[in-house]
Amino acid sequence: MAIVTTTNISQSFGDFDLFTGISVSLPKDGKVGLVGPNGIGKTTFLRILAGLMSPSAGRIHIAKGARLGYLRQESAEAFSGRTHSVYDELLLVFKALQREEARLRQIEEAMADGLSEEELAEYGRLQVRFEQAGGYDYELRIKQVLTGLGFDEEGWQMPLPHLSGGQKTRVLLGRLLLEKPDLLILDEPTNHLDIDAIEWLEGALKVWEGAVLLVSHDRYFLDKTVNTIWEMSRSGIDTYRGNYTAYTQQREAQWERRQIEFDDLIAHLLKELDYIRRNIAGQRTQMAQGKLSRLSREVAAIRSGGLGVLADLKSKGWMQTKEIYGLDIVASNVGELHEQIKSLHPPARMPQVHMQIQASHRSGELVLRTHDLAIGYPGALLFTSDDIELRRQECAALIGANGTGKTTFLKTILEQIPPLSGSVKLGASLEVGYFSQAHEGLNPENTVLDELLSHQEMLLSEARNYLAQYLFRGDDVYKRVSMLSGGERGRLALAILALKKANFLLLDEPTNHLDILSQETLQAALERFQGTILMVTHDRYLVDRLATQVWELDGSRLYVHEGDYQEYLAWREQQTAVIKEEIAIARVEAKQARLVESSDNGLSKNEQRKRAEALAAVETEIHLLEEKLEALTKAIEIATQTESIDKIQTISIEYATTEQAIEALMEKWETMAHE
Numbered sequence: 001m002a003i004v005t006t007t008n009i010s011q012s013f014g015d016f017d018l019f020t021g022i023s024v025s026l027p028k029d030g031k032v033g034l035v036g037p038n039g040i041g042k043t044t045f046l047r048i049l050a051g052l053m054s055p056s057a058g059r060i061h062i063a064k065g066a067r068l069g070y071l072r073q074e075s076a077e078a079f080s081g082r083t084h085s086v087y088d089e090l091l092l093v094f095k096a097l098q099r100e101e102a103r104l105r106q107i108e109e110a111m112a113d114g115l116s117e118e119e120l121a122e123y124g125r126l127q128v129r130f131e132q133a134g135g136y137d138y139e140l141r142i143k144q145v146l147t148g149l150g151f152d153e154e155g156w157q158m159p160l161p162h163l164s165g166g167q168k169t170r171v172l173l174g175r176l177l178l179e180k181p182d183l184l185i186l187d188e189p190t191n192h193l194d195i196d197a198i199e200w201l202e203g204a205l206k207v208w209e210g211a212v213l214l215v216s217h218d219r220y221f222l223d224k225t226v227n228t229i230w231e232m233s234r235s236g237i238d239t240y241r242g243n244y245t246a247y248t249q250q251r252e253a254q255w256e257r258r259q260i261e262f263d264d265l266i267a268h269l270l271k272e273l274d275y276i277r278r279n280i281a282g283q284r285t286q287m288a289q290g291k292l293s294r295l296s297r298e299v300a301a302i303r304s305g306g307l308g309v310l311a312d313l314k315s316k317g318w319m320q321t322k323e324i325y326g327l328d329i330v331a332s333n334v335g336e337l338h339e340q341i342k343s344l345h346p347p348a349r350m351p352q353v354h355m356q357i358q359a360s361h362r363s364g365e366l367v368l369r370t371h372d373l374a375i376g377y378p379g380a381l382l383f384t385s386d387d388i389e390l391r392r393q394e395c396a397a398l399i400g401a402n403g404t405g406k407t408t409f410l411k412t413i414l415e416q417i418p419p420l421s422g423s424v425k426l427g428a429s430l431e432v433g434y435f436s437q438a439h440e441g442l443n444p445e446n447t448v449l450d451e452l453l454s455h456q457e458m459l460l461s462e463a464r465n466y467l468a469q470y471l472f473r474g475d476d477v478y479k480r481v482s483m484l485s486g487g488e489r490g491r492l493a494l495a496i497l498a499l500k501k502a503n504f505l506l507l508d509e510p511t512n513h514l515d516i517l518s519q520e521t522l523q524a525a526l527e528r529f530q531g532t533i534l535m536v537t538h539d540r541y542l543v544d545r546l547a548t549q550v551w552e553l554d555g556s557r558l559y560v561h562e563g564d565y566q567e568y569l570a571w572r573e574q575q576t577a578v579i580k581e582e583i584a585i586a587r588v589e590a591k592q593a594r595l596v597e598s599s600d601n602g603l604s605k606n607e608q609r610k611r612a613e614a615l616a617a618v619e620t621e622i623h624l625l626e627e628k629l630e631a632l633t634k635a636i637e638i639a640t641q642t643e644s645i646d647k648i649q650t651i652s653i654e655y656a657t658t659e660q661a662i663e664a665l666m667e668k669w670e671t672m673a674h675e
Contacts, residue, residue, distance in 0.1 A: 003028040003066050003183050003211045004049060008305060008325050009058035011044055018044060020057075021236040021305035021325075028063065028182065031205070031212045033222040033244060036232035037350055038487045038515040042215045043073065045232065046185050049213070057326060069181030073188045075169040079160040086163070086171055087142065087156040093178045094138045100130050138178075140660050145174045148200035150193065166192030177204060186214040190221050194401050195538065217516055219244050220540035233350060235306060244541075248520070258347040261307065269295065269341050277334050296331040299340045306347070353491060353521040354469040359531040360501035364428035365392050367504055367532045368413065373422035375409050375558075381420060382408060385558035390549070392427075395526075395533040397543040397565070400553030406536045407437065409558070410506050413534070433502025437509040437536075439489045441496075444482035448472050448492055451481055456499045470495040486513030494522065503531035511539045540565070611672070618669045625662045632658060 002025040009022040018041040026032060034042050047053045049060065050070035062068070082089070091098075107115070107123045115123070134141065146156055149170045163171065169192050176184060190198050202224040205212055216222055222229070222244035229240040229247035238254065240247040272295050279288040297318055301309040304325045313321045321327065331337035368390040376382035382405035390396050398406050411417045413424060414434060426432075434441075442451055452463055467477050470491045484492065490513050497505075505526075511519045523542055526533060537543060543550070543565045550561040550568040561568045632655045 001028050001063070002026060002061075003030075003063045005061045006049075007059045007061075008309075009045070009048065009055045009060065011041060011048065011053075012056040017234065019232065019234055019236070021309070022058070022232075023305075023308060024230060024237050024239065026183070026211055026213060028066075028211055029209075030228060031208070031226045032214070032228045032230055033226035034213060034215045034230045034232060034237075035222075035244075035247075035516050037517060038485070040232050040234065042232055043187055046070065046187050046213070046215065047072075050185055059324075063182075066183060067179075067181040068183045068185060069176040069179055070185045071169070071173050071176055071187060071189055073169075073191065074165060075172050078168045078172055079163075082160050085157045085159055086146065086151060089160060089171055090142045090145065090174055090178055093175060094142075097130065097133055097135050097138055100126055100133075101135060104130060137657060137660050140663070141178060144659075145177055148197065148204065149174050150197040170197075173201075180209065182210045184208065184210060184212045184214075186212070186216075188215055188217070190216060190218045195399070195540070217511075217514070217519065218539070218541070219516065219519065220544065223541070231350075236308070255347070255349055262344075262346045265302075265307070266341070266344065269299065273334065273338060273341065276337075280334060292331075292334065292337065296337055296340075297327075299337060299344070300327045300330045301325070302344060303340065350517055351471055353471055353494075353518045355494065355498060355521050355525040357498050357505070357525045357529050358501060359503035359529070360431060361429065361503060363392055363430050363503045363531065366425075366427040367392055367394070367430065368427065368534070369425045371423045371425075373412075373424065373558075374420040375405055375412055376420050377408075377417075378420075381556070383553060383556045383558055385422075386560040388551070388560055390532060390534065392532055393530065394548045395535070395546045396549040396551055397547035398534065398536045398551045398553065398558075399538070399543065400558075404553045404555075406553060407508055409553075410434070410508055410534070410536060413506060430504050431500070431502045432504045432506060433497050433500045435493055435497050435505070435507045435510050437512060439493050442481050442489060442493060444480065446481050447478050448481065448484070449477040451492065452496065455496050467495065487515060487518070490514050491518065498525075505529070505531065505533045505535075507533065507535040507537070509537055509539075510535060511537065511542060615669065615672055618665055618672065622662060622665050622669065625658055625665070629655065629658050629662065 005025045007023050008020075010020040011018045022045065034045070036042055044053065047070075048055050050068055052070070079089070104123070104126055107119060107126070110119070130136075143156075151170070155167075158167075160168070160171070173186075173189060189201065193201065198218070198221060202221060205225045212225070214222075214226070224243075226243055227241070229242070229244060231238045231240065231247070231251070240250050240254070242250070272291060276288045276292050276295065279285065280292070282288075297313065298310055301313040301321060304327055309321065309325055312324070316324075331340050366389070368388060370385060370388040372387070373385040374381060374383075375385065388396075398409065400406055408417060412419055413426075414432065415424075443454070446454065448467060449460075449463060452467060458466070464477055467473075472479075472488075472492070472495075479488075481489065481492070490510075494510070510522060514522065519539070519542070523545055526542075526546055533546065535542070535546075547565050549563070550565060552559045552561060552568070561571060
């Protein structure tokens with residue numbers, strides 16, 4: 001059953017058609033990623049579905065009683081007039097539950113004086129409803145969501161007016177997750193999240209009970225969260241089954257198949273037209289006129305929305321299809337029909353950057369080596385580093401939180417900033433190419449064409465042809481750099497970088513602001529590149545495909561991990577297990593210390609034994625519940641794979657209850673140990 005269905009949705013602004021002919025259906029448990037070039041209208045389409053805009057044409061049907069939740073890209077104006085805290089904002093989600101909780105407490109207080117049968121019945125109904133609605137764990141769920149989205153406990157009490165735009169977006173996302181709408185619509189939800197928060201959100205969406213429709217440039221995130229891709233173009237949406245990687249594997253075959261279908265269709269139409277032309281005035285006039293009427297309608301359907309509308313025409317008939325799609329311009333004679341057939345366009349592929357990054361010459365085997373390196377500014381140490389050795393044709397990915405000094409590290413390698421201590425050695429025969437995240441190397445007053453020519457001399461025709469490969473066509477080349485979007489500046493900077501013929505690339509967030517097709521093109525170019533790469537990036541998909549070393553900047557230390565991204569993730573998971581084990585050991589040692597302290601305080605052996613047994617009993621309970629939690633985690637993963645939504649819901653509730661029980665026992669253990 002579909003939660004939302006659209007029929008021939010179009011959106012126009014004056015004479016400009018942003019998109020036309022969108023007919024899609026989203027199942028009530030579907031997980032869909034919407035992709036397409038920047039500016040194609042993805043956000044507009046989401047706003048139409050969310051009821052914030054009306055389409056220029058077409059129809060939308062939303063399942064009766066369905067609740068929709070929408071997260072916009074930017075939320076700087078959110079919470080206007082509200083002064084309460086982050087925690088209190090999320091608490092508003094459970095206002096009704098809090099009223100029921102207050103009524104339950106009121107009835108419980110009256111129990112001492114005795115209750116009537118009606119009051120007892122009301123209490124029973126309220127208690128069941130309260131429990132089913134999550135009344136006993138809603139505060140725990142708020143804490144889990146805030147922690148998962150990167151708010152520490154101090155941040156929970158921050159007043160809403162003091163939040164940045166990114167923080168407000170995270171609060172809105174948290175509220176949506178707690179509200180649990182039937183359809184969750186997310187526009188670039190990872191924009192303001194660090195890696196830990198993104199990974200937490202991936203886990204939350206995996207077990208989401210309703211439908212999800214999201215727009216994201218994060219290909220790794222799409223791989224982890226969706227099972228269907230909608231590819232949006234000016235003329236509609238194409239559906240692909242599977243995650244993002246599956247979509248890339250199917251897309252090329254789909255495009256080729258469509259071209260063959262189009263060629264066969266044109267051949268069929270022209271053959272039919274030839275029959276009509278030869279027989280319209282002969283003995284078979286009636287048959288030819290019938291074919292003319294039918295063929296004219298078919299061509300009108302194709303012009304309106306492609307082969308999909310033609311299929312509807314054949315299954316639903318002319319009158320119904322005409323009403324649905326607003327078909328009205330039908331050829332009345334052979335000449336008009338011939339012109340309409342000639343005007344049919346083949347299925348267009350999405351515009352794609354064509355990029356080649358080649359090294360002018362081979363570097364030495366050693367490209368970069370550091371020893372006892374400390375990065376920062378005089379009086380302000382940012383971090384120290386493991387010793388680094390990067391060799392020819394390797395790719396190192398530097399990952400870490402924002403503001404930790406990654407760009408400063410690149411500038412140190414470029415010798416723009418000296419290290420605080422230690423040494424940096426660059427190899428022989430290096431030609432370094434640097435891509436800056438801020439694109440500060442571009443002159444904002446130049447046009448696109450002038451900026452390119454300032455870096456390399458070439459004929460105007462050559463320059464324009466070269467820029468066309470990076471999607472700067474026609475009058476685009478005369479745009480000022482200051483007027484370009486973030487994605488356009490990124491493409492221009494990459495075009496200039498490719499001209500340098502460098503053999504050592506230093507890339508600072510190279511996929512920022514690029515649409516998905518441009519990200520793919522850049523990735524393919526870097527995979528073919530015969531030199532060495534050091535990249536700072538949050539793009540886990542790029543890291544997963546390219547990195548031979550992962551350099552993790554964690555706190556005040558840069559750690560070097562030999563091996564690819566999957567090996568790094570396996571190491572990190574192992575480290576998490578080690579930390580859990582260390583905590584368990586610390587717990588035992590703390591217990592022993594408390595026993596020694598009890599002995600020093602003059603407790604009898606019998607009292608010490610009783611306390612030790614009580615502590616051991618609580619620890620056993622905690623251990624059993626932790627084992628249960630691990631089993632529930634595996635059960636959720638299995639249920640997710642089999643798409644058993646009811647099972648997931650049941651297990652998730654049990655998981656939350658078990659976590660709450662562990663938390664309560666930990667507090668009890670700490671109190672007992674302290675006593």
